[in-house]
Amino acid sequence: MMLAPAIKRHFSEGVLVEEKMNGHNVRVASVKGKTIALTRGGFICPYSTEVANDQIPPELFKNHPDLVLCGEMVGPKNPYVPKEVYPAESMDFYLFDVSRKGKRDMEGTSKTHAFAEEYGMRSVHLFGEFGLEEAAGEIKEIIKDLGSRGREGVVIKDPANLKSPIKYTSSESNCRDLEFAFRYYNDYGQDFFFSRVVREGFQAAEWSEAEAEFEERCLQLGKSMLGPMRETVEAKIAGDLIVQEVEIKVKDLQTATDFEEHFRRMGVRAIFDSPQACPGGHLVKIKRLVMSTNDKTESVIEGQLW
Amino acid sequence: MMLAPAIKRHFSEGVLVEEKMNGHNVRVASVKGKTIALTRGGFICPYSTEVANDQIPPELFKNHPDLVLCGEMVGPKNPYVPKEVYPAESMDFYLFDVSRKGKRDMEGTSKTHAFAEEYGMRSVHLFGEFGLEEAAGEIKEIIKDLGSRGREGVVIKDPANLKSPIKYTSSESNCRDLEFAFRYYNDYGQDFFFSRVVREGFQAAEWSEAEAEFEERCLQLGKSMLGPMRETVEAKIAGDLIVQEVEIKVKDLQTATDFEEHFRRMGVRAIFDSPQACPGGHLVKIKRLVMSTNDKTESVIEGQLW
Numbered sequence: 001m002m003l004a005p006a007i008k009r010h011f012s013e014g015v016l017v018e019e020k021m022n023g024h025n026v027r028v029a030s031v032k033g034k035t036i037a038l039t040r041g042g043f044i045c046p047y048s049t050e051v052a053n054d055q056i057p058p059e060l061f062k063n064h065p066d067l068v069l070c071g072e073m074v075g076p077k078n079p080y081v082p083k084e085v086y087p088a089e090s091m092d093f094y095l096f097d098v099s100r101k102g103k104r105d106m107e108g109t110s111k112t113h114a115f116a117e118e119y120g121m122r123s124v125h126l127f128g129e130f131g132l133e134e135a136a137g138e139i140k141e142i143i144k145d146l147g148s149r150g151r152e153g154v155v156i157k158d159p160a161n162l163k164s165p166i167k168y169t170s171s172e173s174n175c176r177d178l179e180f181a182f183r184y185y186n187d188y189g190q191d192f193f194f195s196r197v198v199r200e201g202f203q204a205a206e207w208s209e210a211e212a213e214f215e216e217r218c219l220q221l222g223k224s225m226l227g228p229m230r231e232t233v234e235a236k237i238a239g240d241l242i243v244q245e246v247e248i249k250v251k252d253l254q255t256a257t258d259f260e261e262h263f264r265r266m267g268v269r270a271i272f273d274s275p276q277a278c279p280g281g282h283l284v285k286i287k288r289l290v291m292s293t294n295d296k297t298e299s300v301i302e303g304q305l306w
Numbered sequence: 307m308m309l310a311p312a313i314k315r316h317f318s319e320g321v322l323v324e325e326k327m328n329g330h331n332v333r334v335a336s337v338k339g340k341t342i343a344l345t346r347g348g349f350i351c352p353y354s355t356e357v358a359n360d361q362i363p364p365e366l367f368k369n370h371p372d373l374v375l376c377g378e379m380v381g382p383k384n385p386y387v388p389k390e391v392y393p394a395e396s397m398d399f400y401l402f403d404v405s406r407k408g409k410r411d412m413e414g415t416s417k418t419h420a421f422a423e424e425y426g427m428r429s430v431h432l433f434g435e436f437g438l439e440e441a442a443g444e445i446k447e448i449i450k451d452l453g454s455r456g457r458e459g460v461v462i463k464d465p466a467n468l469k470s471p472i473k474y475t476s477s478e479s480n481c482r483d484l485e486f487a488f489r490y491y492n493d494y495g496q497d498f499f500f501s502r503v504v505r506e507g508f509q510a511a512e513w514s515e516a517e518a519e520f521e522e523r524c525l526q527l528g529k530s531m532l533g534p535m536r537e538t539v540e541a542k543i544a545g546d547l548i549v550q551e552v553e554i555k556v557k558d559l560q561t562a563t564d565f566e567e568h569f570r571r572m573g574v575r576a577i578f579d580s581p582q583a584c585p586g587g588h589l590v591k592i593k594r595l596v597m598s599t600n601d602k603t604e605s606v607i608e609g610q611l612w
Contacts, residue, residue, distance in 0.1 A: 001606045009609030166611060185504060190496040195612070197499070198491060201535030202606060205543070214536075218528030219521065226524050229507030237511070300307045300508060303315030305472060306501070 001202040003168060004136035007156065011163055015135050015156045016109050017142060019125040020167055021094055022152035023074030023081050028052045028093070029101060030061035037073075039080075043266060046258035047091075047248050048073050054251065055093045060119045069115075070097040070106070072124065079246040079259070079286055085150035089280075090249035095123040096155070108161030129159055139168065140207065147172035171217060174199055175224035183228035184244060186293040197221065232293065237301055242294040243271075243287040251281040259284075307508040309474060310442035313462065317469055321441050321462045322415050323448060325431040326473055327400055328458035329380030329387050334358045334399070335407060336367035343379075345386075349572060352564035353397075353554050354379050360557065361399045366425045375421075376403040376412070378430065385552040385565070385592055391456035396555035401429040402461070414467030435465055445474065446513065453478035477523060480505055481530035489534035490550060492599040503527065538599065543607050548600040549577075549593040557587040565590075 026037045037048035075088030095116045097106040116123035147170030157165045174196040181188040250256045269289040275282035332343045332354050343354035381394030401422045403412040422429035453476030463471045480502040487494040556562045575595040581588035
């Protein structure tokens with residue numbers, strides 16, 4: 001929430017600053033000779049698994065069968081968190097930590113980047129190492145630059161890997177999260193909204209910005225909530241079904257079928273279009289049903305009270 | 307949430323539009339010959355009771371011992387919801403409905419205003435009666451005017467008193483509520499924030515306002531959240547205790563003592579200053595402790611994570 005005091009309280013020997021990417025978190029491991037990608041709830045995601053098999057060289061798990069790769073899947077064809085801001089055509093895997101099967105500890109930043117380099121994998125960008133006094137100021141500049149490029153924020157790590165990492169996000173990322181969530185305002189938890197507004201409040205206070213800058217922050221915050229919500233209401237008035245449109249790009253058609261089953265098992269209601277052939281594979285458009293927002297908006301425009 | 311469809315769905319014979327005032331709701335009745343004022347949880351509020359005794363003529367309950375007056379206490383010396391926008395020096399009682407002891411039904415708008423007139427009491431302003439087709443447009447104008455004067459909104463009632471009333475608030479009132487709540491951001495429920503933002507979203511959509519007007523709404527919404535929150539963080543950084551300052555003006559010193567006991571019984575933690583003599587009575591400044599916001603802000607500026 002507040003960079004300078006949190007860094008001084010939490011770390012003792014300086015910090016490493018890495019980019020926090022905005023996608024979905026996966027753990028990739030080799031099980032019975034097969035590379036699989038698990039999403040947060042411990043589900044095997046067939047689509048993430050295809051991407052992992054495509055982007056992680058098989059010799060890595062041959063050499064290190066007990067390795068667990070922790071990374072972020074990002075890109076415009078991410079069905080969980082679609083983001084156009086990354087240099088990906090579909091979805092890419094970025095390594096941010098490594099662990100071993102049966103262990104809770106991570107192996108730390110230097111081993112992670114060494115692995116990535118050795119096996120030619122993408123890893124999250126490391127901005128550098130900073131002393132405790134200078135870190136907050138440096139991170140503020142990094143965050144402003146990341147924000148202006150549509151990126152999410154940073155993860156601040158202990159160089160000796162003895163403290164848990166902390167995360168810090170850009171105002172632009174908070175607003176984009178809100179923009180996405182307010183489009184489906186009744187399908188997101190209220191703490192999702194509240195926590196992002198509170199982050200903005202602390203950031204504005206810590207950075208003691210000039211009045212014009214503060215007004216711009218307020219305007220962007222307000223727009224990120226009311227803009228998409230207004231569009232949802234207008235769409236419903238026009239008779240549209242409110243859905244969340246995402247897409248995946250698979251190499252193997254079976255992956256699309258398995259992914260549809262995976263969504264069903266996760267309890268996600270979605271309509272899958274027929275796959276369209278495209279260079280390098282097949283594109284599948286998916287409409288996730290956001291029934292609560294759809295039904296609530298419909299009832300309000302029909303004159304029901306909240 | 308949306309005026310036009312809600313009015314058409316909810317009412318059948320036109321509507322009466324009254325001002326919704328922003329204070330606290332009380333029910334006033336005579337019990338064993340004494341006039342008492344009850345707040346929402348059914349507590350007797352000694353301060354509201356003093357105001358009721360002062361402003362409601364005793365012959366009203368002599369003539370109608372079973373009457374229950376439903377009204378709003380408003381003004382700058384309201385310790386629950388202090389508002390400077392009403393023409394009150396301390397706190398005034400405005401009648402908005404009447405009922406009878408042991409009955410659930412209200413007696414309706416015309417009897418209410420007749421009672422108020424007969425006994426010389428204040429009652430909420432009645433804007434008039436409107437047909438179902440014209441009502442939404444008329445109310446929009448009323449709401450915009452009320453909002454520009456810092457007032458809260460309207461209550462829309464069935465002239466024949468057969469349907470339950472519905473409420474509609476101005477954007478300025480939503481923002482002022484948020485402004486108040488974000489000053490004590492960790493002591494308010496998240497649904498308080500969310501419901502007000504959602505109201506703004508529906509109002510923006512229903513009134514299909516021009517882009518400049520919409521941007522102004524977004525800016526005001528953003529400022530109403532981040533402005534007071536920034537001030538709270540800055541005050542805490544400056545070492546201040548975060549408290550909510552209110553005051554009451556009592557005629558009788560005993561009322562202040564009783565009110566202090568009433569707050570304690572309600573579970574409100576507050577510090578009462580010594581009463582100061584003032585024209586017409588005694589002024590008592592009260593600091594309500596908002597411990598959750600105070601402690602959370604303190605921990606964050608000391609570098610704790612959320």
